Each structure stands twice: as C-alpha cells, then as structure tokens.
Amino acid sequence: MFIWREHGMGGPGGRRMGMGFGPGLGLASRVDRMVNNATLRQRLGITDAQAAKIRQQTTDFQIAQIRSRADAQVGELQLRNLITAETPDRAAIDQKLDEISATQLAERKKQVDYMLGLRSDLTPEQRQKLQQMREGFARHGWHGHAARPESAPSLPQTNP
Numbered sequence: 001m002f003i004w005r006e007h008g009m010g011g012p013g014g015r016r017m018g019m020g021f022g023p024g025l026g027l028a029s030r031v032d033r034m035v036n037n038a039t040l041r042q043r044l045g046i047t048d049a050q051a052a053k054i055r056q057q058t059t060d061f062q063i064a065q066i067r068s069r070a071d072a073q074v075g076e077l078q079l080r081n082l083i084t085a086e087t088p089d090r091a092a093i094d095q096k097l098d099e100i101s102a103t104q105l106a107e108r109k110k111q112v113d114y115m116l117g118l119r120s121d122l123t124p125e126q127r128q129k130l131q132q133m134r135e136g137f138a139r140h141g142w143h144g145h146a147a148r149p150e151s152a153p154s155l156p157q158t159n160p
Helices: 022-034 039-042 048-083 088-122 124-140
Strands: none
Touching: 022 048, 022 088, 039 088, 039 124, 048 124
16 A cells, blocks of 8 residues: 655645645735734835735735645645555546646746735835845844844845
C-alpha cells in the first residue's frame, strides 16, 4: 500500500497542504491588521478611502484563497485515491496532477494580482514609508528592541 506522507507528497493534512508557496492568507492578515491599526495608518498616511479599498481587496482575496485551497484539498484527496487504487490509472493520475497544477498556478496569479493591487493603492511616498518601517521592524522589532530575524513582521514588499 502507498503511504502518502512517507513519500514526501504532502497529501491531505500534510505540511504542504497550503501549497507551500507565496504569501497566501498570511499576507492578507498582515495587511488587514495594518489597515485596521490607526497608528500605522496615520504613520503611513493611508486615507480612509484607501483603507476601505484595501480592506475590500483583502476580503475578496481571502475568500478566493479559501476556495482555491479547498479545491486543492479535494484534488489532493482525489489524487491519493487514484494513486492508492489497486491498479492505478496513469492517465487519470496525470490528468489530476495537471488539474492540481492549474489550481496552484491560478492561486499564485491571484496572490501576485493582490500584491500588485495593494502596491498600486499606495502612493510612492507611502510605499517608501512602509519600506522604512519594515526595515526598522527587522532591525529593532515592534518595541525598539533588537529583533530576532524570525520575529520580525513581514509586510508586503513595496519596492517600485
């Protein structure tokens, strides 16, 4: 019998179930926290209109990500069933792999579209301030203390 996780394929519940690439929902939650933090909004000069637009984009992105990941999980379950069948159908397995790859590509494109949309919603000055804040957080942490690299917050890249 084929053991899914022993062969490093991730599989349902495995560590790669989130598809393992891109910012995904983590970025969206960081952006959401940023636009809902009045102090950060003020420091960056984000207007109420910008914040509202970013919130809506973030919500739309999160919904799309959840649906995409659900589709990927279903695909992975179906793939597992195809692989573990008594007589695996290679053509069906290849087709399912193509479907999963298409889902992953579509998810990645949505992530890039979301990031570029966020970037275009900020002025060059706001992007520069955000970049400076990111660098400060990486060096000094949220409270001015030296931060360990893994504890530094990761906000979206804003280099033009």
